[in-house]
Amino acid sequence: MNCRLMVKMNFSGVTRLLDQTPGMQSSIYEPAFLQASIEKRLQETGCGSVEEYCGYWEQNPVEEQILRASLHNHFSEFFRDPLTFAILECSVLPELIQKKKNDKRSEIRIWSAGCAAGQEPYSLAILLEEALGNYHPGMTYRIFATDVDETQLNEARLGYYPAAALGKLSLKRAETWFTWQGGGYVVKDALKNNINFSTFDLIQEERGSPPASIFGDFDLLVCCNLLIYYQPETRALILDRFEHSLARGGTLVAGAAERRVVLAHHFREVYPQAAIFQLNRATRKPT
Numbered sequence: 001m002n003c004r005l006m007v008k009m010n011f012s013g014v015t016r017l018l019d020q021t022p023g024m025q026s027s028i029y030e031p032a033f034l035q036a037s038i039e040k041r042l043q044e045t046g047c048g049s050v051e052e053y054c055g056y057w058e059q060n061p062v063e064e065q066i067l068r069a070s071l072h073n074h075f076s077e078f079f080r081d082p083l084t085f086a087i088l089e090c091s092v093l094p095e096l097i098q099k100k101k102n103d104k105r106s107e108i109r110i111w112s113a114g115c116a117a118g119q120e121p122y123s124l125a126i127l128l129e130e131a132l133g134n135y136h137p138g139m140t141y142r143i144f145a146t147d148v149d150e151t152q153l154n155e156a157r158l159g160y161y162p163a164a165a166l167g168k169l170s171l172k173r174a175e176t177w178f179t180w181q182g183g184g185y186v187v188k189d190a191l192k193n194n195i196n197f198s199t200f201d202l203i204q205e206e207r208g209s210p211p212a213s214i215f216g217d218f219d220l221l222v223c224c225n226l227l228i229y230y231q232p233e234t235r236a237l238i239l240d241r242f243e244h245s246l247a248r249g250g251t252l253v254a255g256a257a258e259r260r261v262v263l264a265h266h267f268r269e270v271y272p273q274a275a276i277f278q279l280n281r282a283t284r285k286p287t
Ligand SMILES: C[S@@+](CC[C@H](N)C(=O)[O-])C[C@H]1O[C@@H](n2cnc3c(N)ncnc32)[C@H](O)[C@@H]1O
Pocket: 072, 073, 074, 075, 076, 077, 080, 113, 114, 115, 116, 117, 119, 120, 146, 147, 148, 149, 152, 200, 201, 202, 203, 204, 223, 224, 225, 226, 255
């Protein structure tokens, strides 16, 4: 039987079950992604139809958590999009450091939103360490790294990765910023000390440990490969929050597949072909 076709016809039965669980609203997710996630669970549970899966759900209370967790894709990599990280290294960060010096300000504030197990904020910290090094004494940086998933955040705080996870890092960076331990790599404290990991749900902000009010005045806001999983209304809600969290002249970085989504909001692309943006002051809403 064609499972894809079958789920397409009936999967509202599952979304109804999902929506009965506290804090859940399946309509915020991008429909194709939601459907693919349900199909995957059908296959994994060996259920041949949506009806059978609904029965399975009733008999296995843990299924609710499993399906909900599957709605958050956690894939990440160090220096995931090479073009973006090259532009950050060669252009965005040097300009930002110069601007800070001109403004006689000494701290760079960064938000990595949807940081998964830490690969993104640690990559940013490596760039910052290398850019500041001994060249700009007195200049510091702080990265607020947030995710909705506490398990991912615990992994991030641990900072322990299998060797394969460092595939995009040069040997020099791997040796400088990690320690080889027990068959894997551990992030050095020099990076960890500049990062605060905390729970923060970009959609339901009350479900966060730090108050929403600390998320402001960011020079650089990195949110990659998260917006694509949501419906346009939810994306707009998240981008509104980002719009008001950026410092004047601040930069927003998104995933390569999210360029159009961000351009449709109040942002303009500053590096063609890379999803790197600044606020379009002319269209910005008043705060
Ligand atoms: C695909 S990963 C991307 C990780 C990293 N930004 C990257 O590009 O490699 C998406 C992350 O966003 C998180 N996420 C999804 N929805 C979220 C929300 N509403 N609030 C906060 N984090 C969310 C997920 O838990 C997941 O860890």
